[in-house]
Amino acid sequence: MTRRISIFGATGSIGQNTIDLIARDPDAYQVVALTGGANVAQLAADARRLNADIAVLADETRLEDLRAALAGSGVEAAAGRAALIEAATRPADWVMSAIVGAAGLEPGLRALQQGADLALANKESMVCAGPLMLQAARAHGGRLLPVDSEHSAVFQALIGEDLSEVERIIITASGGAFRDWPLEDLAKATPQQAATHPNWDMGQRITIDSASMFNKALELIETKEFFGVDASKIEVVVHPESMIHALVGFNDGALMAHVGPPDMRHAIGYALHYPQRRTLPVERLDLVRLGALTFRAPCDQRWPALRLAREVMDQGGLSGAVFNAAKESALDAFIAGQIGFTRMSEVVEEVLNRLSSQPGLIDAELTLDTVANADHLARQEARQICANG
Numbered sequence: 001m002t003r004r005i006s007i008f009g010a011t012g013s014i015g016q017n018t019i020d021l022i023a024r025d026p027d028a029y030q031v032v033a034l035t036g037g038a039n040v041a042q043l044a045a046d047a048r049r050l051n052a053d054i055a056v057l058a059d060e061t062r063l064e065d066l067r068a069a070l071a072g073s074g075v076e077a078a079a080g081r082a083a084l085i086e087a088a089t090r091p092a093d094w095v096m097s098a099i100v101g102a103a104g105l106e107p108g109l110r111a112l113q114q115g116a117d118l119a120l121a122n123k124e125s126m127v128c129a130g131p132l133m134l135q136a137a138r139a140h141g142g143r144l145l146p147v148d149s150e151h152s153a154v155f156q157a158l159i160g161e162d163l164s165e166v167e168r169i170i171i172t173a174s175g176g177a178f179r180d181w182p183l184e185d186l187a188k189a190t191p192q193q194a195a196t197h198p199n200w201d202m203g204q205r206i207t208i209d210s211a212s213m214f215n216k217a218l219e220l221i222e223t224k225e226f227f228g229v230d231a232s233k234i235e236v237v238v239h240p241e242s243m244i245h246a247l248v249g250f251n252d253g254a255l256m257a258h259v260g261p262p263d264m265r266h267a268i269g270y271a272l273h274y275p276q277r278r279t280l281p282v283e284r285l286d287l288v289r290l291g292a293l294t295f296r297a298p299c300d301q302r303w304p305a306l307r308l309a310r311e312v313m314d315q316g317g318l319s320g321a322v323f324n325a326a327k328e329s330a331l332d333a334f335i336a337g338q339i340g341f342t343r344m345s346e347v348v349e350e351v352l353n354r355l356s357s358q359p360g361l362i363d364a365e366l367t368l369d370t371v372a373n374a375d376h377l378a379r380q381e382a383r384q385i386c387a388n389g
């Protein structure tokens with residue numbers, strides 16, 4: 001039986017890895033929607049190759065280019081936010097949520113609301129609106145499947161286990177580009193230096209977030225929301241080799257680790273075939289050649305983002321949406337050369353402090369509208385702070 005699938009963020013790193021897997025077995029899938037940000041050539045080429053029903057570009061101004069690139073293919077072309085949301089409501093059996101940032105929340109939520117299984121790479125969805133995502137999956141019968149490598153690892157380690165017997169969850173962090181830099185050099189680090197990851201080949205934004213540990217900070221919150229465990233049970237360990245992705249510790253002292261090469265096609269393929277396991281084109285580890293794996297505690301001074309994530313987990317409510325939006329805005333300013341690398345966490349902390357004291361904002365009922373409002377206010381505050389350097 002062919003499965004109807006859609007890929008949001010198809011032109012990005014996760015999207016392309018997903019397409020790599022799908023394209024190996026084209027008869028098994030009917031591609032409904034492929035979406036991209038602004039890369040017309042990539043989106044059109046993949047939509048043609050996979051014979052998608054529709055290709056959607058987020059950038060409205062490029063619609064004519066997309067139409068031209070798809071001429072004669074039979075693939076429908078559309079562009080803009082409304083078209084993206086419309087594509088997300090088209091019936092599909094399995095949907096990959098791989099847009100970067102809070103922009104990925106609504107398309108993923110809409111897919112869940114039409115009953116699709118949602119493979120979730122977009123961690124921002126859980127950070128901004130975890131309970132909405134879980135509730136939509138429950139209400140409409142779709143499964144929410146983690147694609148972040150750490151969360152896929154935890155998900156797999158928990159199969160057949162009782163959550164009440166879990167003592168701790170440890171997610172690993174490579175430490176990113178500046179793991180071993182002298183602390184005093186960090187303030188001068190450039191976006192280009194931050195966007196060079198030692199182990200993983202990922203999009204620019206998540207790679208910089210790895211260097212600042214904002215990525216791991218988001219993942220701490222994602223772990224809490226996804227698995228419903230207390231924040232005090234979740235730990236981060238720096239593991240430079242990126243071979244162990246996460247570990248789950250049980251009350252009898254057992255520690256179950258998920259070990260594999262840093263290749264996202266494992267977690268994507270696991271979510272694609274769940275609950276089965278199928279042969280995947282990932283390297284098989286040779287433990288003897290690997291020799292040793294090392295671990296160290298994360299340094300609070302180097303990575304203040306982790307402390308901020310703990311504050312967000314304590315606060316709950318809409319603080320995740322504020323945190324994420326402030327981070328996205330600070331990251332924009334860093335990429336644009338407006339602020340320095342270490343300034344990003346200061347900006348986020350300041351936005352969190354300012355907005356936490358605004359009555360009714362963090363505690364408002366969680367809906368798409370209140371998330372959008374918190375997101376908007378946080379970006380506004382962050383932009384204002386960044387404008388002053």
Ligand code: NAD
Pocket residue numbers: 008009010011012013014015035036037038039058097098099100101103121122123124147148149200201202203204205206264
């Ligand atoms: P990427 O930058 O390579 O790709 C992002 C995709 O989203 C692209 O298709 C881009 O065109 C699209 N996009 C960007 N802004 C958009 C907008 N406003 N509206 C609609 N589409 C937009 O990013 P990535 O590395 O593939 O990451 C995607 C998501 O997966 C992120 O949430 C990231 O944190 C998560 N993730 C990525 C990896 C990885 O290995 N790359 C691992 C774990 C989790």
Ligand code: MG
Pocket residue numbers: 148149150219
């Ligand atoms: Mg991850």
